[in-house]
Amino acid sequence: MARITLEHVAQKAGVSIKTVSRVLNAEPNVSEETTARVRQAIAELNYVPNSAARSLSSGKAMSVGLVVGWPVNSPYSSTLIEQTLKECTRHGYSLALFSVEVEDAITRRIIDAYLGRQMDGVILDTRAAQDDELMSQLDALNVPQIIIHPDRRRVAAKASYVQIDNHLGAWQAVNYLIQLGHRRIGCISYDSSLTQETDRIAGYGQALADAGLPFREDRTMRKAGLPFRVGFSGAVELLTAQPDLTALFAGTDEIAMGVLAAIWNLGLRVPDDVSVVGFDDISYASMIAPPLTTIHQPIDEIAAIAVKHLIETVDDPDRAPIDLVMPTSLVIRKSCRALKLDVSQ
Amino acid sequence: MARITLEHVAQKAGVSIKTVSRVLNAEPNVSEETTARVRQAIAELNYVPNSAARSLSSGKAMSVGLVVGWPVNSPYSSTLIEQTLKECTRHGYSLALFSVEVEDAITRRIIDAYLGRQMDGVILDTRAAQDDELMSQLDALNVPQIIIHPDRRRVAAKASYVQIDNHLGAWQAVNYLIQLGHRRIGCISYDSSLTQETDRIAGYGQALADAGLPFREDRTMRKAGLPFRVGFSGAVELLTAQPDLTALFAGTDEIAMGVLAAIWNLGLRVPDDVSVVGFDDISYASMIAPPLTTIHQPIDEIAAIAVKHLIETVDDPDRAPIDLVMPTSLVIRKSCRALKLDVSQ
DNA sequence: AAATGCATTGACAGCGCTGTCAATAGTTGT
DNA sequence: ACAACTATTGACAGCGCTGTCAATGCATTT
Numbered sequence: 001m002a003r004i005t006l007e008h009v010a011q012k013a014g015v016s017i018k019t020v021s022r023v024l025n026a027e028p029n030v031s032e033e034t035t036a037r038v039r040q041a042i043a044e045l046n047y048v049p050n051s052a053a054r055s056l057s058s059g060k061a062m063s064v065g066l067v068v069g070w071p072v073n074s075p076y077s078s079t080l081i082e083q084t085l086k087e088c089t090r091h092g093y094s095l096a097l098f099s100v101e102v103e104d105a106i107t108r109r110i111i112d113a114y115l116g117r118q119m120d121g122v123i124l125d126t127r128a129a130q131d132d133e134l135m136s137q138l139d140a141l142n143v144p145q146i147i148i149h150p151d152r153r154r155v156a157a158k159a160s161y162v163q164i165d166n167h168l169g170a171w172q173a174v175n176y177l178i179q180l181g182h183r184r185i186g187c188i189s190y191d192s193s194l195t196q197e198t199d200r201i202a203g204y205g206q207a208l209a210d211a212g213l214p215f216r217e218d219r220t221m222r223k224a225g226l227p228f229r230v231g232f233s234g235a236v237e238l239l240t241a242q243p244d245l246t247a248l249f250a251g252t253d254e255i256a257m258g259v260l261a262a263i264w265n266l267g268l269r270v271p272d273d274v275s276v277v278g279f280d281d282i283s284y285a286s287m288i289a290p291p292l293t294t295i296h297q298p299i300d301e302i303a304a305i306a307v308k309h310l311i312e313t314v315d316d317p318d319r320a321p322i323d324l325v326m327p328t329s330l331v332i333r334k335s336c337r338a339l340k341l342d343v344s345q
Numbered sequence: 346m347a348r349i350t351l352e353h354v355a356q357k358a359g360v361s362i363k364t365v366s367r368v369l370n371a372e373p374n375v376s377e378e379t380t381a382r383v384r385q386a387i388a389e390l391n392y393v394p395n396s397a398a399r400s401l402s403s404g405k406a407m408s409v410g411l412v413v414g415w416p417v418n419s420p421y422s423s424t425l426i427e428q429t430l431k432e433c434t435r436h437g438y439s440l441a442l443f444s445v446e447v448e449d450a451i452t453r454r455i456i457d458a459y460l461g462r463q464m465d466g467v468i469l470d471t472r473a474a475q476d477d478e479l480m481s482q483l484d485a486l487n488v489p490q491i492i493i494h495p496d497r498r499r500v501a502a503k504a505s506y507v508q509i510d511n512h513l514g515a516w517q518a519v520n521y522l523i524q525l526g527h528r529r530i531g532c533i534s535y536d537s538s539l540t541q542e543t544d545r546i547a548g549y550g551q552a553l554a555d556a557g558l559p560f561r562e563d564r565t566m567r568k569a570g571l572p573f574r575v576g577f578s579g580a581v582e583l584l585t586a587q588p589d590l591t592a593l594f595a596g597t598d599e600i601a602m603g604v605l606a607a608i609w610n611l612g613l614r615v616p617d618d619v620s621v622v623g624f625d626d627i628s629y630a631s632m633i634a635p636p637l638t639t640i641h642q643p644i645d646e647i648a649a650i651a652v653k654h655l656i657e658t659v660d661d662p663d664r665a666p667i668d669l670v671m672p673t674s675l676v677i678r679k680s681c682r683a684l685k686l687d688v689s690q
Numbered sequence: 691a692a693a694t695g696c697a698t699t700g701a702c703a704g705c706g707c708t709g710t711c712a713a714t715a716g717t718t719g720t
Numbered sequence: 721a722c723a724a725c726t727a728t729t730g731a732c733a734g735c736g737c738t739g740t741c742a743a744t745g746c747a748t749t750t
Contacts, residue, residue, distance in 0.1 A: 004460075005736055016700045021738065029698055048460035052400035053736035056705050061397065072430070073628055078423035085417070085442055089454070094463065096439060097430055109434070115349075115393035117706095118439065228632040261634040264609030283418055287573040289606040350706055361730045366708065374728055398706035401735050462736095694749070701742080710733085718725075 004047045013041035024049060055117065064088060064310055065119040067098040067110060069127030069149075075254065075282035076299075080125060080148070083303035091311055100128050107134040114143050120314040121145060123306050126196065129154075144313040146306045146322075151195050160309055160321040162302050166196050169295040169328035170203025171210075173277040174249050176293075176330055178211045181339030182247040182275060184219070188234035188259060189251025191222035200251050200279060219245065231258020232265075239266055239274070246275065246339060253278035253285045253294055260288070260335075275336035291333035298326050349392045358386035369394060400462065409433060409655055410464040412443040412455060414472030414494075420599065420627035421644075425470060425493070428648035436656055445473050452479040459488050465659040466490060468651050471541065474499075489658040491651045491667075496540050498668075505654055505666040507647050511541050514640040514673035515548025516555075518622040519594050521638075521675055523556045526684030527592040527620060529564070533579035533604060534596025536567035545596050545624060564590065576603020577610075584611055584619070591619065591684060598623035598630045598639055605633070605680075620681035636678035643671050 006017040013020065015034060022030045023038040030038075041047075055061050066084050068077040081097065088095045096119045100106055111134075113119055121144030129135060129147045138145055139157045146160040153161070177185050187204045190197045201222070205215040219242065221234035231250055235258065239245060248263075250256035256278030263274050270276055270290055278285060278294035285292040305324060313319045351362040358365065360379060367375045368383040375383075386392075400406050411429050413422040426442065433440045441464045445451055456479075458464050466489030474480060474492045483490055484502045491505040498506070522530050532549045535542045546567070550560040564587065566579035576595055580603065584590060593608075595601035601623030608619050615621055615635055623630060623639035630637040650669060658664045 003736090007736080017737080018700060018702095018739090019698085022699090025738085029696095031698065034698080046460070048457045050401070050736050051461045051463050052397045052406065053705090054738075055397035056395070056401050056707085057736075057738040059705070059738090071628075072427035073420060073423035075418060078418035078426075081423075081426070081442075082417035082444065085444070094441060097426075097442070099427065099430070112393045115391070116396045118396050226632050228629065228634070232634045258632075258634065261605070261609075264606075265614075265634060269610075283416075284573065287571050287603075289573070289577045289603065289610060348706090352706080362707080363709095363730060363732095364728085367729090370708085374726095376728065379728080395706050398735090399708075401705090401737085402707040402709080404708090404735070692750090694747100696747085697745090699742105699744075701740105703738105703740085705736105705738085708733105708735085710731105712729105712731080714727100714729075716725100716727080719723085720721100 003050075004045045005050070006047075009038065009041045009045055009047050012045060013038045059117075060314070061117050061120045062092065063094040063096055063119045064307065064314075065096045065098060065110060065113060065122040067100060067106075067122060067124050067128035069100060069125040069129070071101045072097075072099050075284060076252075076280060077125070079283065079299050080303060083300045084123065084307060087304050087307035091307060093307070093311065098128075100131065107131065107137060110134060111137050111141070114138075114141060121310045123148060123310060125149065126151070127194070142317075144310060144317070146310045146313075148302055148306055149196060158321055160313070161323045162305050162309075162326060163324070164297045164302075164326050164328050166199035167203040167206065169279060169297070170200040170249065170251075171207045172203075172328060172330045173279060173295050174204045174207035175210070176332075177247045177249065177275060177277060177336065178207060178213070180247075180275065180336060183213060184242070184245045185213075185247045185249060186219045186221070186235075186238045186242070186245045187249045187251070188221040188223070188231055188238065188255055190227075190230060190255075191224045197251060204249050218242070227252060227254035228258040228261070231255035231260075232262045233258075235259040235262035236266065239263070239268070247336070248274060248276050250276060250278045253280045253282045253292060256292055256294070256335075257284065257288065260292075271335050271337040277336060281331055285331075286333065290335050293333045293335045294331055296329045296331045298328075302326055348395075349390050350395070354383065354386045354390055354392050357390060358383045404462075405659070406462050406465045407437065408439040408441055408464045409652065409659075410441045410443060410455060410458060410467040412445060412451075412467060412469050412473035414445060414470040414474070416446045417442075417444045420629060421597075421625060422470070424628065424644050425648060428645045429468065429652060432649050432652035436652060438652070438656065443473075445476065452476065452482060455479060456482050456486070459483075459486060466655045468493060468655060470494065471496070472539070487662075489655060489662070491655045491658075493647055493651055494541060503666055505658070506668045507650050507654075507671060508669070509642045509647075509671050509673050511544035512548040512551065514624060514642070515545040515594065516552045517673060517675045518624060518640050519549045519552035520555070521677075522592045522594065522620060522622060522681065523552060523558070525592075525620065525681055528558060529587070529590045530558075530592045530594060531564045531566070531580075531583045531587070531590045532594045532596070533566040533568070533576055533583065533600055535572075535575060535600075536569045542596060549594050563587070572597060572599030573603040573606070576600035576605075577607045578603075580604040580607035581611065584608070584613070592681070593619060593621050595621060595623045598625045598627045598637060601637055601639070601680075602629065602633065605637075616680050616682040622681060626676055630676075631678065635680050638678045638680045639676055641674045641676045643673075647671055 010017040070077045126149045223230040281296035354365045355362040415422045469492045471494045568575040626641035
């Protein structure tokens with residue numbers, strides 16, 4: 001299978017390779033007839049431009065990096081990857097994937113990928129942007145970057161951000177429970193200093209405060225470990241110590257899944273005995289039983305914006321950085337019940 | 346930031362660019378002193394070779410494609426992606442990801458990626474290799490390929506395979522239940538014509554037969570839909586119609602998770618009232634409550650072999666194809682109990 | 691009719707590397 | 721001491737594309 005090049009197409013269409021190149025890149029100033037002739041030749045020869053030659057010549061890798069901040073096989077990360085991949089493809093870019101979890105020497109790997117012109121810029125997710133060594137090297141090279149769910153702003157560097165308001169999201173979740181008539185609401189989350197976690201807990205507290213309810217430390221479980229375990233053991237402890245809790249707010253949907261298992265294990269039912277709200281709206285949330293009421297974060301939109309802005313920044317380094325907060329929304333499914341309406345108890 | 350090239354390194358080390366290239370590629374016939382000098386220069390200049398130039402010049406993309414056969418955010422796919430990525434990185438290759446789920450014109454996209462020299466070969470997972478259009482085009486171009494979990498052999502083409510024995514795996518699972526004393530065992534799986542699913546059901550039947558137990562169609566649920574739902578509704582139906590079942594074999598771990606939820610919802614307990622075995626050993630399996638006894642399939646090894654063999658085939662097109670069956674193993678956790686030992690009932 | 695402008699096209703020089711082949715130096719054999 | 725070899729190194733030609741700039745043709749202007 002001899003490789004088809006511009007040369008072949010040009011010959012077939014009876015034009016110069018530069019003209020074929022123009023048609024390929026939709027550059028102006030090519031007559032319609034010529035364009036048609038070239039397109040025909042391209043189609044007939046089934047020509048696809050050599051991406052390496054393109055990159056070398058243009059100096060653009062046509063690829064963006066994504067550094068995920070959690071295990072690749074977590075629901076959140078894999079959805080982010082899926083959406084980012086989709087957006088890259090749409091823009092004609094390819095995606096270079098990196099994971100802080102699996103790779104040693106991750107900083108080296110990412111920097112080398114940039115230096116080796118394998119990517120034009122990088123999207124950093126949550127914990128990926130926590131790596132000071134990585135960030136300072138990225139800055140030193142002035143690598144176009146956008147951070148998803150930043151834990152903090154980076155004063156020195158010219159970075160862009162896309163995030164959600166975790167505080168508000170948690171507030172929406174807990175406020176919903178309060179509206180349903182719940183008064184004794186527990187909270188289960190990670191024992192982490194990430195603002196993502198602390199904000200969600202703070203939002204829980206805020207919702208309580210706004211309703212004139214007390215924030216009780218003994219109703220707030222902060223546990224370290226695997227998400228499901230955190231939810232399971234957290235719920236067991238909380239419900240054993242305080243059987244009068246009628247609702248539980250879980251810091252993530254994965255935690256919520258552990259919470260559900262715990263509730264069942266205690267011989268209780270969801271939502272009959274205990275209502276549960278999660279956070280993130282991972283794909284499982286709608287699939288499990290009962291379908292989980294949760295706070296949706298628009299990963300698809302976040303990915304779309306991140307990719308679009310990053311590419312724009314690559315094309316125009318003077319592009320102004322962005323700092324967007326995407327809206328979260330309450331998705332009501334079947335894991336909560338209204339207390340007041342239940343006259344049978 | 347001026348880009349560092351071979352030229353700069355060569356100048357600094359006082360050699361020709363070709364010699365630097367030799368050191369870079371570990372080619373023979375470079376004296377130790379020269380090598381040291383060049384390495385020093387590379388380190389000092391923080392030089393990283395331009396991958397596009399490399400690809401263009403060598404004609405190798407140094408990249409392999411992975412076409413996943415399930416949603417990217419499924420536990421199986423995301424783990425496969427993670428492991429494949431790891432192996433590619435280890436070999437100095439990059440990974441180009443494709444998903445049959447999200448992408449329209451997937452065939453076109455993959456073929457173009459190959460034609461555009463963005464990848465040297467492709468790994469096809471399960472359903473990805475079911476696409477006749479894609480496969481025939483891949484064959485026409487003689488694209489190096491390896492198929493993970495093939496549904497069938499492809500007589501015409503020179504393809505390699507890595508798979509597991511689904512029949513045996515299911516047999517291991519069900520035989521374990523039988524050894525524990527279970528006699529009335531249900532099976533819940535997808536209503537699919539994929540051999541992956543039919544083999545697992547057949548393995549279930551075989552284990553029963555080998556123990557002299559009857560295979561009963563009314564104990565075998567085949568349902569279409571989302572994994573969790575399949576498990577949930579399948580288990581509800583099965584256990585409602587036949588409350589005397591003491592164990593359930595789920596076709597996948599995701600199905601098993603739905604089964605667990607269903608059992609709890611029916612007011613029963615795992616493993617006290619019903620034992621459950623899954624298949625796949627997804628990362629969740631060990632995290633949930635109770636930790637799921639399941640059949641492990643070595644995705645890490647499968648990915649390692651697939652990547653290694655594919656790269657070898659790329660480097661040597663005459664490399665003999667492989668057709669490997671990787672061993673599955675029973676992972677005993679906490680979702681099954683021994684019936685005979687339970688004297689209290 | 692000459693001058694000007696614009697749309698269209700092509701020639702050609704790289705981009706940064708690898709592959710080929712020639713050149714050089716050092717070593718061994720006779 | 722000279723031929724024959726081997727180890728080491730470099731010169732140079734591409735790989736297939738894009739960017740720059742010049743050339744051409746034609747319509748418009750004065």
